[in-house]
Amino acid sequence: MPHLALLQDALWEERRLVLHYEHGGRPPARRWLLDPWGLVSKNGVWYLVAAAGGDPRMFRVSRVRGAETTPEPSRCPADLDLAAVWARLQADVERLWGPLLAVRFAVRAEHAEVVVRVCAPQVVGEVREEPCTTAGWRGFSADFRAAGAARGVLLGFGADVRVLEPPELVADVLATARSVLASYGAGPS
Structure with a gap:
């Protein structure tokens, strides 16, 4: 995962990200402007939790095809509960696809x-x-x-x-x- 370190840096430096991401692992990559909120590892798979236009989303790090930080500071809610956001995003995926x-x-x-x-x-x-x-x-x-x-x-x-x-x-x-x-x-x- 060549972009994991850059994603970590964006979090630590509190910078916005431009992410090029292949949804479902299939080209073409889509460009996202994101406010990174956190990184989560589940069963050895890394996910970026970030906001796009204020809406929380998750991105599988192995599907990131390019990333760069911007000079703009990221926007993160002061009362962010990353665990709660992660649980809600996972539940959304399960509702979309049904039980795994x-x-x-x-x-x-x-x-x-x-x-x-x-x-x-x-x-x-x-x-x-x-x-x-x-x-x-x-x-x-x-x-x-x-x-x-x-x-x-x-x-x-x-x-x-x-x-x-x-x-x-x-x-x-x-x-x-x-x-x-x-x-x-x-x-x-």
């Missing part, structure tokens, strides 16, 4: 980097690596925005990905795979 789905899955080692990269836009936070006992496979967990997003992304990798949890997603993936086979006249086996 915690998913554990295994990936053939040679495809792991591609799978993680393709999953990233459908995940809140980061795709986390975890132990895997199957030789030649790597284990991961992630909080997907919705069951359909997890099914679509993971099933798209065919036999190179195995969904391990939650059981309802495993059943959904199996039912979808059987339906695809049946549509080709191959019937479930």
Whole structure:
């Protein structure tokens, strides 16, 4: 995260920021003029909490494509409760996307980097690596925005990905795979 230090400096120096940010990690980057309020780390993922036109927002630091401080002082409410603002922003994201789905899955080692990269836009936070006992496979967990997003992304990798949890997603993936086979006249086996 090449811009984290600059964001920290803007907070300490109480300076406004011009941020170039890719929403959802997808180009093009949008330009924001922000009053930085704080940095928050959740599960090892850094977020900038800042005001745009007075409205609080959160920005995932790994999606910042450029940043610069301005000579203008930042505007921060004297009674700011960063923890309360953070909780409200998280609740807004959950209302927008619905409850997150915690998913554990295994990936053939040679495809792991591609799978993680393709999953990233459908995940809140980061795709986390975890132990895997199957030789030649790597284990991961992630909080997907919705069951359909997890099914679509993971099933798209065919036999190179195995969904391990939650059981309802495993059943959904199996039912979808059987339906695809049946549509080709191959019937479930």
